[in-house]
Amino acid sequence: MPLRQxxxxxxxxxxxxxxxxxxxxxxxxRTLQQLGIRHEIIRRIAISAYEAEMNVIIHAYRGVVxxxxxxxxxxxxxxxxGPGIADIELAMKEGYSTAPAHIRELGFGAGxxxxxxxxxxxxxxxxxxxGVGTRLSMTIYH
Amino acid sequence: xxxxxxxxxxxxxxxxxxxxxxxxxxTEAIRIRGGKAQIISLRCIDCGECxxxxxxxxKAALTDDLADLKNFQYNIxxxxxxxxxxxxxxIPVDAILSGLINLGFDDVFEVxxxxxxxxxxxxxxxxxxxxxxxxxxxxxxxxxxLIQVKFPELIDHLVPFDAPVEVAARIAxxxxxxxxxxxADKIGxxxxxxxxxxxxxxxxxxxxxxxxxxxxxxxNKIFNDLLKVVTAxxxxxxxxxxxxxxxxxxxxxxxxxxxxxxxxxxxxxQNVIDVLxxxxxxxxxxxxxxxxxxxxxxxxxxxxxxxxxxxxEFNMKKRIKKKKSLDPTAGRLPRETYTDFELGSAGRxxxxxxxxxxxDEDIAKAMSKIEIMDKTLKTLPGLDCGSCGxxxxxxxxxxxxxxxxxxxxxxxxLRKRTRDLAFAMVDLAVKLPPPLDKDHNDDY
Ligand code: SF4
Ligand code: SF4
Numbered sequence: 001m002p003l004r005q006x007x008x009x010x011x012x013x014x015x016x017x018x019x020x021x022x023x024x025x026x027x028x029x030r031t032l033q034q035l036g037i038r039h040e041i042i043r044r045i046a047i048s049a050y051e052a053e054m055n056v057i058i059h060a061y062r063g064v065v066x067x068x069x070x071x072x073x074x075x076x077x078x079x080x081x082g083p084g085i086a087d088i089e090l091a092m093k094e095g096y097s098t099a100p101a102h103i104r105e106l107g108f109g110a111g112x113x114x115x116x117x118x119x120x121x122x123x124x125x126x127x128x129x130x131g132v133g134t135r136l137s138m139t140i141y142h
Numbered sequence: 143x144x145x146x147x148x149x150x151x152x153x154x155x156x157x158x159x160x161x162x163x164x165x166x167x168x169t170e171a172i173r174i175r176g177g178k179a180q181i182i183s184l185r186c187i188d189c190g191e192c193x194x195x196x197x198x199x200x201k202a203a204l205t206d207d208l209a210d211l212k213n214f215q216y217n218i219x220x221x222x223x224x225x226x227x228x229x230x231x232x233i234p235v236d237a238i239l240s241g242l243i244n245l246g247f248d249d250v251f252e253v254x255x256x257x258x259x260x261x262x263x264x265x266x267x268x269x270x271x272x273x274x275x276x277x278x279x280x281x282x283x284x285x286x287x288l289i290q291v292k293f294p295e296l297i298d299h300l301v302p303f304d305a306p307v308e309v310a311a312r313i314a315x316x317x318x319x320x321x322x323x324x325x326a327d328k329i330g331x332x333x334x335x336x337x338x339x340x341x342x343x344x345x346x347x348x349x350x351x352x353x354x355x356x357x358x359x360x361x362n363k364i365f366n367d368l369l370k371v372v373t374a375x376x377x378x379x380x381x382x383x384x385x386x387x388x389x390x391x392x393x394x395x396x397x398x399x400x401x402x403x404x405x406x407x408x409x410x411x412q413n414v415i416d417v418l419x420x421x422x423x424x425x426x427x428x429x430x431x432x433x434x435x436x437x438x439x440x441x442x443x444x445x446x447x448x449x450x451x452x453x454x455e456f457n458m459k460k461r462i463k464k465k466k467s468l469d470p471t472a473g474r475l476p477r478e479t480y481t482d483f484e485l486g487s488a489g490r491x492x493x494x495x496x497x498x499x500x501x502d503e504d505i506a507k508a509m510s511k512i513e514i515m516d517k518t519l520k521t522l523p524g525l526d527c528g529s530c531g532x533x534x535x536x537x538x539x540x541x542x543x544x545x546x547x548x549x550x551x552x553x554x555x556l557r558k559r560t561r562d563l564a565f566a567m568v569d570l571a572v573k574l575p576p577p578l579d580k581d582h583n584d585d586y
Contacts (some may be wrong), residue, residue, distance in 0.1 A: 006509070022419070022423065026419065033292075034499055034512060035500070035501070035505055036500035036502070036508055039495060040295065042297040043422065046423060047424045050424075069509075104453075
C-alpha cells in the first residue's frame with residue numbers, strides 16, 4: 001500500500017550560525033539512506049539541501065528547512081526571513097555572489113549556491129521579496 | 143569468496159557487556175544483547191576500533207599462524223612497512239627481512255615494493271583530466287568498506303587500483319612460480335599485517351575475484367619470536383624497496399610519495415568520516431587526491447601492531463630520513479616504471495555499495511519504520527548512555543522499529559514504569575476491601 005503521507009523533517013536555522021551548518025542536510029541524507037534511496041539521488045538532495053542551508057546562514061536572519069520525503073520524490077522547501085534577493089536573474093548566474101568579503105574569505109559564498117541547486121534538482125522555484133525573505137521550493141524525483 | 147567473513151571477532155567468555163565498543167564503532171555495528179556484544183555483520187568494516195577500546199580484550203582479530211606454513215611447498219612473507227617501525231632505525235631492514243626467513247619463510251617480498259608501483263600508477267592516474275576529483279585512496283580496506291556502507295556516492299572517487307599488498311602478492315607469487323617451476327597455488331604468500339581489515343580483504347577481496355594473498359599473520363602474533371632472531375649481523379636478504387614505498391606506513395607517506403599538488407592526508411576513522419562528509423557535499427573539488435587511513439597515525443597505528451604507535455612513528459620517520467639520504471649512493475632508488483601485469487589493473491571488479499543502513503527493502507515499510515523511530519525517539523531520555531545495549535537513543539529507536547529491542551531496554555523507562563507500577567499497587571492496596579478473615583476481626 002503506497003503511503004500518501006511522507007516522512008517530514010524540519011530544521012530551524014539561525015543566520016551566521018556556521019557551527020550548525022550542514023546538520024540539516026546530513027540528517028536528511030541519513031534518513032534517505034535508511035529508506036534505501038539510490039545514492040546518486042541522495043547526493044543531489046544532500047547537496048541542494050546543504051546549499052540552501054548555507055544560503056540561509058550566510059544571507060538571512062533565520063529560516064526553516066523542510067524536507068518532505070515521499071516514495072517517489074523529495075520536496076525541499078526553505079523559507080527564510082532576510083533581506084531577499086534584489087536581482088534573481090543575476091543571482092542565478094554562476095560565480096555571482098553578494099556574500100560579504102569576510103564570508104568569502106572563509107571559503108563560502110562563491111556564488112555557486114543557486115546554480116548548484118538548479119543543477120541538482122528536477123524542479124526549482126524561487127520567490128523573494130525585498131526586506132521580507134526568500135522561499136525556495138525544490139523537487140527531486142527518486 | 144566468503145560473503146560474510148570478518149576478521150574482527152568477539153571472545154564471548156571475556157565480554158563483560160560493557161558499552162565501550164558500541165560507542166566507538168563508526169558504523170554503529172555493535173549491540174549488547176543478553177549481556178554480550180554482538181556485531182552486525184553487514185555493517186562491520188573491520189576497522190579494529192572495538193579491539194582497541196575493549197577493556198576486557200574480548201575483541202580480537204582472526205588471523206593465520208606460522209603453523210599454517212606447513213600446508214605449502216614454498217612460503218613467502220610479505221612484511222607491511224609498518225613492521226620496520228617496530229625496530230629502531232639502527233637495525234637494517236635487511237636484518238628484519240632475514241629474521242622472517244629464520245622464522246620459517248623461504249623468501250620475503252616487501253609490501254613497500256607494491257606501494258612503489260601503486261605510487262607510480264596513482265601519479266599517472268592523477269594526470270588524467272577526466273577523473274572525478276578529489277580522487278580517494280583505496281589503500282585502506284577499512285576506509286573502502288566505510289565508503290561502501292556510509293558513502294556509496296563516493297565510490298567513483300576511489301582510485302581503481304589494488305592496495306599495495308595485493309600488488310606485492312601477485313608479483314611475488316608469479317615470480318616464485320616461474321623461478322622455481324612449482325604450481326602457483328602450492329606457494330603460500332603471507333601478509334605480515336598490522337591490520338584486521340586487510341585480513342578480511344584476503345578472504346573478501348575488494349575489487350578482484352580472488353586475492354593473491356594466502357593468509358595474513360598479525361604482527362603482534364609473531365613479534366616476540368621475530369625479536370629473538372633479528373640481529374644486525376644476520377643480513378641474508380637484501381631489501382629492495384626505497385623510501386617511497388616504506389613511507390606508506392605512516393599517515394602522509396602516501397601523499398608525499400605521490401608528490402603532486404593539492405593533496406590531503408587524513409587519518410583516524412572519525413576524521414576520515416568528517417572529510418568524506420565534506421566531499422559528499424561537493425566540497426574539496428580543488429583537491430586532487432585524498433589519502434585516508436582508518437587508524438590514528440596510519441597503518442603504524444593498526445590494531446594488530448605490537449608497539450606503541452608513537453614509538454613506531456618515531457622509528458619510521460628516522461628510518462625514512464636515513465633511507466632518503468642514502469638513496470643516491472648506497473640505498474635503493476625509487477622505481478620509475480611498472481607494467482600492467484604488476485599493477486593488475488586488468489579484471490578489476492567494480493566496488494559495490496553495501497546498503498547496511500537501509501531499514502527495509504520495501505520503501506513503504508522503511509517509511510513506516512522511520513515514523514515509529516521518530517515517535518519512539520521522542521519518548522526516550524536522549525542521554526545516549528548506551529545502557530540499553532544500543533550505542534545511543536537514536537539507535538535504540540531504530541532497533542525498536544526493527545523489532546529487535548524493547549522500550550523497557552532503556553533503564554530510565556524501565557525505572558519509570560516500575561515506579562508507576564509500584565504506585566499503582568499501593569493505590570490498589572489502599573482501595574482493597576478490609577480483610578475477610580473474621581477470626582482476627584477483634585484485633586482491629
Ligand atoms: S571492527 Fe570497527 S566496524 Fe567492526 S564492529 Fe569493530 S568497531 Fe565496528
Ligand atoms: S590504516 Fe592501515 S592498518 Fe589501519 S585499517 Fe587502514 S590499512 Fe589497516
